[in-house]
Amino acid sequence: xxxxxxxxxxxxxxxxxxxxxxxxxxxxxxxxxxxxxxxxxxxxxxxxxxxxxxxxxxxxxxxxxxxxxxxxxxxxxxxxxxxxxxxxxxxxxxxxxxxxxxxxxxxxxxxxxxxxxxxxxxxxxxxxxxxxxxxxxxxxxxxxxxxxxxxxxxxxxxxxxxxxxxxxxxxxxxxxxxxxxxxxxxxxxxxxxxxxxxxxxxxxxxxxxxxxxxxxxxxxxxxxxxxxxxxxxxxxxxxxxxxxxxxxxxxxxxxxxxxxxxxxxxxxxxxxxxxxxxxxxxxxxxxxxxxxxxxxxxxxxxxxxxxxxxxxxxxxxxxxxxxxxxxxxxxxxxxxxxxxxxxxxxxxxxxxxxxxxxxxx
Numbered sequence: 297x298x299x300x301x302x303x304x305x306x307x308x309x310x311x312x313x314x315x316x317x318x319x320x321x322x323x324x325x326x327x328x329x330x331x332x333x334x335x336x337x338x339x340x341x342x343x344x345x346x347x348x349x350x351x352x353x354x355x356x357x358x359x360x361x362x363x364x365x366x367x368x369x370x371x372x373x374x375x376x377x378x379x380x381x382x383x384x385x386x387x388x389x390x391x392x393x394x395x396x397x398x399x400x401x402x403x404x405x406x407x408x409x410x411x412x413x414x415x416x417x418x419x420x421x422x423x424x425x426x427x428x429x430x431x432x433x434x435x436x437x438x439x440x441x442x443x444x445x446x447x448x449x450x451x452x453x454x455x456x457x458x459x460x461x462x463x464x465x466x467x468x469x470x471x472x473x474x475x476x477x478x479x480x481x482x483x484x485x486x487x488x489x490x491x492x493x494x495x496x497x498x499x500x501x502x503x504x505x506x507x508x509x510x511x512x513x514x515x516x517x518x519x520x521x522x523x524x525x526x527x528x529x530x531x532x533x534x535x536x537x538x539x540x541x542x543x544x545x546x547x548x549x550x551x552x553x554x555x556x557x558x559x560x561x562x563x564x565x566x567x568x569x570x571x572x573x574x575x576x577x578x579x580x581x582x583x584x585x586x587x588x589x590x591x592x593x594x595x596x597x598x599x600x601x602x603x604x605x606x607x608x609x610x611x612x613x614x615x616x617x618x619x620x621x622x623x624x625x626x627x628x629x630x631x632x633x634x635x636x637x638x639x640x641x642x643x644x645x646x647x648x649x650x651x652x653x654x655x656x657x
Contacts, residue, residue: 297327298656301355301384303375305335305395307345308582311563312390312413314349314471315645323646325653329354331378333371333395344562348478349471355382364394364425371398379406386656388413389433392426392602400433411652413467415440416447417602426581427602439655441648443467443585444605444637464647465639468582469589472567473642484565485572488529488556494574495556496526496626501533502579505597505617509543516548518619523554525627529569531558575631577622584612589640593631595622610634 300320302313313330320328332353346353355378360370371394379387379402387403388411389396396412403410412433419427434440440456442448443466451461472479498519505511515536522528530549540546550557561569570576570586575593578584584603587594588610597617606612611634615622625631639647 298325298385298653299327299329300386300388300652300656301329301331302388302390303331303333303395303399304390305333305371306391306393307336309390309393309395310345310349310351311471311582312467314351315467315474316649317352319645320649323649323653326649326656329384331355331357331375331399333357333374333398334359335367335371335393335395348475348563367394368398368401371395372402375399375402376406379403379408384408386411386652388652389437390414392417392430392433394425394429397429397433400436404436409439409656410437411439411441411655412437413441413648414443414447416442416449416451416461417444418446418450419600419602421600430602439651441651443640443644444603446604462647462651463639464651465641465644466585466589466637467644467648468585469640470642470645471563472586472589475564475567478564479567479571482564482568484561484568488558490527490529490556493527495572496522496528496575496577497569497573498528498530498577499533499583500577500579500597501535502598503535505579506533506536506539509545511617512540512543512545514617514619515540516545518622519549519552519555521619521623522626523552525623526574527554527556528552529556529558529573531561531566531569533560575626584610585640587611588634589636591634591636593633595625595631597622605637606634609637 317328320326330353334357357374386409389399390413415434421427440451440461441464448461448463500506571590576587577595579597584596584606588606594612595615596612613632
């Protein structure tokens with residue numbers, strides 16, 4: 297039985313690995329153990345996700361609060377001890393967060409074969425920390441699991457061997473498929489009191505959109521005017537709320553009649569909101585994929601995306617954070633339609649495990 301460690305550290309990572317233990321047990325030949333780096337140290341939200349998904353964490357690293365550089369060192373040191381004491385046959389890292397790169401470097405230094413789930417994605421914006429994490433992780437990985445054709449093409453252009461690049465599909469969609477009944481039965485819409493008429497779902501958390509007073513004023517202006525024509529559900533990220541409060545702007549939006557503010561939500565509740573929304577306004581990465589799969593229009597307030605298939609084939613559209621342009625699009629209901637990308641079928645995890653079984657010596 298080959299021992300595979302999967303390393304996760306943030307809530308987006310959790311959503312991408314929910315089916316691995318179950319599928320590995322069904323297929324046989326691979327023993328999956330999950331390591332949580334504790335990069336996101338919001339214990340309550342992490343516990344909610346683990347409980348909903350039934351994820352059993354085998355190894356939990358010690359939590360650490362500090363800057364990104366210090367966090368890298370902490371995670372690498374902790375992982376090195378784990379790998380030396382309980383050496384795996386293979387390490388799978390997920391996505392593009394600090395944990396991803398820290399795990400890749402630790403495995404590389406100890407000669408542990410490395411796979412990258414969701415590899416090859418590129419925004420071509422090196423001011424995004426995630427882009428650097430993606431690029432370096434792909435530089436030192438041994439095999440690559442891609443979610444879309446752009447990931448495969450990018451890796452081949454960068455010189456990766458074709459026989460080491462595997463288009464398996466999107467494991468985040470596996471989670472969405474697996475938990476459809478729980479999502480449908482969520483009572484979040486009635487719980488927060490949203491009327492039956494259509495609503496817009498909005499999430500904003502990226503520093504470029506929420507860290508300056510100028511950008512926060514744009515959020516206020518957009519919400520004030522959007523709420524005049526639509527109901528808005530806004531699960532507010534802790535970073536966004538903190539900045540609004542610090543600039544004395546939180547009350548300006550909190551009192552809007554047609555705005556329904558919530559704290560961060562569990563997975564089932566949030567996916568229920570996406571599935572019932574008229575459109576989604578966001579700056580997230582994963583939401584672009586979830587809305588594409590669910591065929592819900594999505595306006596992404598970013599200059600670029602590392603997930604281009606959500607634009608070329610899906611329901612996603614990049615927009616500058618220009619409140620007037622956003623309002624015009626909502627008023628005209630001028631949203632694009634799309635298709636579900638190839639292999640976003642709920643079986644990506646199965647394909648990835650079958651490949652690992654073949655690859656691991």
